[in-house]
Amino acid sequence: MTDNYVGKRVKRTEDPRLIRGLAHYVDDIALPGTLHVAFVRSYYAHAKINSIDTEAARSAPGVVAVYTGQDVSGKIGPVPCAGALPDLKVPDHRVLATNKVYFVGHPVAAVVAKDRYAARDAVDLIMVDYEELPVVTDVEEAAAGGPVIHDAFSDNIAYRLTSGEGDIDAAFAAADRTVKQRVLHRRLAPIAMEPRGVLARYFPGEEELTLWSSTQIPHLMRTQVALMIGIPENKLRVITPEVGGGFGSKLNVYAEEALLGWISMQLGKPVKWIETRRENIQATIHGRGQVGDIEIAFKNDGTLTGLRYSVFADLGAYHQLLTPAIPTLTGLMLSGAYKIPAIQMNITACFTNKMATDAYRGAGRPEATYIVERGLDLVAAELGVDPAEVRRKNFPQPDEFPFHTATGLDYDSGDYETALNKAQEIAGYQQLREEQKKGREEGRLIGIGVSTYVEICALGPSQAMPAGGWESATVRIEPTGKVTILTGASPHGQGQETSFAQIAADELGVNINDVTVIHGDTGIVQYGIGTFGSRATAVGGTAVFIAIQKLKEKAHKIATHMLEADASRVSFEGGKYSFEKAAAAAAAGTSDPVVPVGEAPAGALPEPQTDGKSSLTLQDIALAAHVAKNLPPDTEPGLSATYFFEPKNFTFPFGTHIAVVEVDRETGDIKWLRYVAVDDCGKVINPMLVDGQVHGGIVQSIGQAMYEEVVYDEQGQLLTGTLMDYAVPRASHIPNFELDRTETPSPVNPLGVKGVGEAGTIGATPAIVGAIVDALAPFGVQHLDMPIKPENVWQIINRG
């Protein structure tokens, strides 16, 4: 083992191809004879389809085929939903609409043509006769009995669920004080820069189908698509080439993925569909979409005694893969970073005439953190104390871990106060408060927001997951000594080709350039789960680590045999198995005892006979393992090991974010003054990648807090269908980040890592909103709903 790579800012091995424009995303793969698919999508939010006239399209130049819902009826199974909840209503979700459309963007027909221009032209030639139906877009109206969307059900309520532990009624009855607040979590669009895309190629002779898809979960998609279109799973290969971002939006199985595979099988030709941005905002999953009421019970000294959250979750028209499960994740994290003896969550999850909501970076946890942190700010305001102190008062202490929450979780490890102290120190918190006070006297509106979050990562134990929570790895040393890693995690920008290679290079004592990480190809890689839920390193990286230990056991056995030495006298260091070193160390008494009881001392042993060698490189051993002429008895040839790692618990990263803003009295503009984030994601493999994850997450939070919102009007028309209307943050919208870390290893895995992919989107929004609200405190503001725009701020300042 060496420590050349882990913990260091190793430059990414992915980058040379990406910065030179030589990488391949789905649309960059060109197969001869490829046909292009374009979709007719509903422009009504709710309507009956009376008829579809495809004749003009079918005879248009370049058009090869047109498929409607009737054409594929009975041939392609429903779009899957993996969320299993008691009494969950699951609508029959077909890949193309059959009798009714349920949201704007609902696919109605697919046109297949010789090029993308011809396909797009033909879409306009398809005449759909719609009969408009009453629309319900407001989740509370849907719950209260508005127009029923699905004929199969008597109402729009997909499920109700109450969860939590502790006597919540007693907690509120006995409380000195309570606070209550309605909180909105608007719908957000994930906006991966690469929209979705599928290329399908059927090989009629081999009866095999290959799907190239921009997905986060190639193996799960393969299983599901095989079931949907009726091809044996072992005849379907899913390849994720370069994936241009996901953020949860590609943690799904979509209608288009199955349909393209099926079309390729019908036509015997490669077919490609690349989502347009408009389609992406209409028909790729949205995130968030909750309206809830938070109530907190507490004592006069600030001790929290109870928390209740009653929420309406806007699921949209159909379930996608994890749609119904997302609000339940909110319920899991309602204890935040605090000791709260009684917690209750009441979910009413409803269908609306909109695109489905599902996992968007954070997936239910940002909602939890946001309401808990906003709630703590309200508690602080009620008591007239500093928001940081209310938080400090309610932290579990480091010796209280594993810490059991009233949401049923056991937090693995944590030291919340140290992270808070460090962030306050970097920010110069007391001085900031003084500057704020002084500024207010001068008429300046400075605000400081604090968030002390905890999140749930490394998803997760299989018991808590719909379809397996483990991850797999194969580590192989090729005959030439090169190291190949196959990981079931399928990264899409996170940089695991580098971070997993760092782990392997150190464990094997080889140069990182001799390690290649292969992922995202079900034809090459053993079954895996995928990259989401901040799990890739903690679960997938651990699988790599343990697979290497298995491999080293075998390599050690071969080395011992080749060196003709006693196993205990062969040691591994710097990529070499050596006899001398172990013997010398033993003679000098500087290592663990290497002489088994009853044997002669090390110095008295004969030298090993290995063609004059006293040490062997991994390469020597790999070659020997493959030529297999001199292996120990009962040893399989080859040098590889596979491990499926099942984590025993989630991991719980945490941290403190402090945002400082100044509001312009004249314009309502919100200006950044500072942003300090101290995150603790356990052991760090590559600090540069961790910083990148944190930056990206915080900026998505800035988007949520200040700019982004998917807006539907009352008729269910999408008003934010382009990037002109849906405001993703740009470079000029960000503060200069001041990042730091504390490092509390996780006991859940041998690497001690926790995960960091979603920390920014979870920890940052309450700090940002808290800062803006704090800036406006002189106007009596205690809460504002996101996104907080200059217009809202200006109205508050000028309302009277």
Next chain:
Amino acid sequence: MKKAINLSVNGVSHTDEVEPRMLLVHYLRDVLELTGTHVGCETSLCGACTVMLDGQAVKSCTVFAVQADGATVTTIEGFAKNGELHPVQEGFWEKHGLQCGYCTPGMIVTAAQLLDRNPDPSREEICHGLEGNLCRCTGYQHIIEAVQYAAKKAV
């Protein structure tokens, strides 16, 4: 009715017959197979398709191929010379200015133009110069540092 166009792309001269409505980005990607230039929004808002057209960084999803007739185009594939990375490319690698990489070619082209016009930009000037390019992964901080690295390197 197809039209003949002649243009130089990354120093190589090309003559092709294209439909008048073919977008420059589709010409580059589908005809010349230079797939480093990406399409992210089709409406000039994300900048993933940015290329140099006669010395100007333009969004090739809203330029017709016929408009580039007679022009000199540089795409991301033309930035490294003789195996040497362009300073901006080097900056992106050194400073972790990319994650998924999809916006990266457009970002690099835009950043290169920014530095051509202003070799020693302030942080604010860099942010302003990159406003036409969206990145959803990095949060921009490392991109800004990448541009600063390139500026320093070029001095």
